[in-house]
Amino acid sequence: MTQAQGLPLWEVFVRSRRGLSHIHVGSLHAADWEMAVQNARDLYTRRSEGVSIWVVAATDIHASDPDDRGPLFDPPGDKVYRHPTFYQVPEDLKL
C-alpha cells in the first residue's frame, strides 16, 4: 500500500450542555489541533450549542486490552487504533 499523505487523525470527545463528562463521538482528520476543534464543532455539534469539545491526536491515546486474558492473547499494544506503520494491510487483500 502506498504510504498515504493524509492529515493526522484526531479522536473527538464532546460533553453536551447538560452532560457530566466527555463522550467519544468519533474521529476526523485535520492538520493541527485548532483545525481539529473547528472541524469537530462543525461535524459533531452542529445541531446544538454550548458544548465542550476535546480533540486528542489518535497517536496519543493509549489503552488496555479489554479482553486481555494473559498469555493466550497478544500483549496489549500501545495504540487503540492501529498506527499506519504498525499494521500493514497485505497487498493481495481485496479491499
Add this chain to the structure above:
Amino acid sequence: MEQMGDGSREEAFQSRIDAEVRIEPRDWMPQRYRSTLVRQIAQHAHSEIIGMQPEGNWITRAPSLRRKAILLAKVQDEAGHGLYLYAAAETLGVEREALVEMLQTGRQKYSSIFNYPTLSWADVGAIGWLVDGAAITNQLALTHTSYGPYARAMVRICREESFHQRQGFELLWQLSHGTAAQHQMAQDSIDRWWWPSLMMFGPPDQASPNTAQSMRWGIKRVSNDELRQRFVDMTVPQARALGLSLPDPDLRWNESTGRHDFGPIDWEEFQRVVAGDGPCNAERLRCRRQAHQEGEWVREAARSWAARHAPTRSEVA
C-alpha cells in the same frame, strides 16, 4: 508462551458473533472479516460523498430560500456521514487517504444509484424520499451489525437521514399538489428513480455469493430480497399519499402473503451501470478527482504550517 491457534480463535470469535456480542477495534478478527468490513464500510462512505454531487447539482437553482437551506443542510449531512463512516473504517487498519484513492481509481465502488442524473428539481425530492428511504431500510438493519463502530455510525446516520426522507416526501407532496407542470415534474421524476431505487438493495439473494458468509459473521443481518420487499411495502402507501403512481404495472397487494408483489427488475441495466456504463459514472469520478487534486495545495499548506507551529507529540519525538 502458549499461542492460541487461529482455529480456536475463529471459534471464539464466532461464539461472540452468535451471542450478539459486539466486535470492537482491538478484538481479534479473521482476516476476511476485517477486509470484508473495510470494503463495505468504505463503499458506504464513498456513497455518501458521491451522493453529494447529484443533489448538490440543484443547490444554486433551488426555487425558494427555504428549500435552498434544507438542501444545503442535507448535502452537508452527507459529507458528515461520509466522515463518520471513514472514521469507522479507519478503526480497522486503513487510512482514509488510501480509501479515497481506491474510490478515485475505481478499485472500490459506491452505490450505483448516484450514477443517475438529477434532471429536474423533483429529482431532489425523489432522492430524499426513495433513495434515502431505501438507504434507511438498509441502515436500520445495519444498526445491529456485529462490528461496533459500524453499528454506532449507523445509529447516528439513521437519525439524521429520517429527517431527510421526510423532507423529500414533503417536497414531492408540494409538487404533486401544485401546478400541472409541477405535478408532471414529480411524476416524471418517480418514473425515472423508482427502478434504480429497487436496485439499490443489490442482486437477488440467489445471485449474491457473499451473502452467506456476511450473514454468518453478523455483518449482514437481512438479505437483499427481504430488504427490497420491506422497502416496497413501506413505500407503496406513501406513493398513494403523494398522489403519484409507481411505474410498475405488476405492482399489487398480495392478500395471501400480506406483502406487495412487484414486477421484474432489469438486472442487465444494473450490471451495466455498476460496471461503469451509467449516465454519470465518468462525471462523478471526474468531479471527485478534480476536487481532490485541486485541494492538494491546501492540505499541503495545512501540513506545512502544522509541522512548524503545532507539531503533535509523535511528530516531535
Add this chain to the structure above:
Amino acid sequence: MTDLGVAGTSLLCDYTLGIGDDCLILSHRLSEWAARAPDFEEDVALANLALDLLGQARSLLAYAGELERSGRSEDDLAYWRDDRQFRNLLLVEQPNGDFALTITRHLLFSTHQVLLYGALAQSSDATIRGIAAKGVMEARYHQEHAALWTLRLGDGTAESHARMERALLELWPLTGEMFQLSPGLSELVVAGVAVNPSNLQPPWESQIGATLQTAALEIPAVPQRRCDGRFGIHSEHLGHLLAEMQHLHRSHPDAVW
C-alpha cells in the same frame, strides 16, 4: 422604535436590503463549493457558513419586505429583482476562484460583519437589533474560521502564500465599499437605526492587518476601485449568478415550492 416617516422607512428598507443581499449573494457563492472543497471536513464547514448567511439573508429580506409594505416575501425579493435592484457589495459577488480567494473574501467580509452586527446590536430598531445580536455570534465564528485558514495558507507553502497574495491583490480594491457613507445613510445613522460605515474602517483595518501579519502577508498597496453596488451597479458576475439562481423560480410564476 423611532418613527422614521415614509422617506426614512424607505431608506431603512434599502439599507436592510443591502446588508441582506450581502448575505444572500455570499451564501450563494459559498454553496457553489458543495462537493468541491479541499477536504470533506471543509465541505461541512463551508456549508455551515453558507447556511448561517442564508439564515441572516432570509431574516433581513423578510424585514425589508415588511418595511416596503408591498407584501413582497423573502422569495419575491430574492427571485424577482433584477441585478440593478440588488444592493450587495461587489466584494461578495466575485466568483469563488481558488480556496485562497474564497478564504480571503471571507476574512475581509466577516471581519467587517462582526463590527457591523456588533454595532447594529445597539440599533434603535428592534428587528435590526435582534437579527444583529444573533448574527454577530455567527460572524465571529466565520471570522475565526477564515483567520485560521489565512494563517495556514499565508504561512504554509510558497504556493499557498502566492495564491493568498494574488487573492489580496484582487479583492483589496473592493473593500472600501464596505465603509462608504452614502447621503441617505446619514439620516438613518442620526436616528440610531444604522451604523456609520466609515466608523468601522479603522478597527477593521487594524484587525485585518494583524491577522495578515501573523500569516506572513501584507496589505497590498493598491488603490480602491469605485464601487456602486449599494446603488445597483454591479460587476458582470452578478447577472450570471442571478440567472442561475432565479431561473427555476421564475419559470413557474404561480408555483409554491
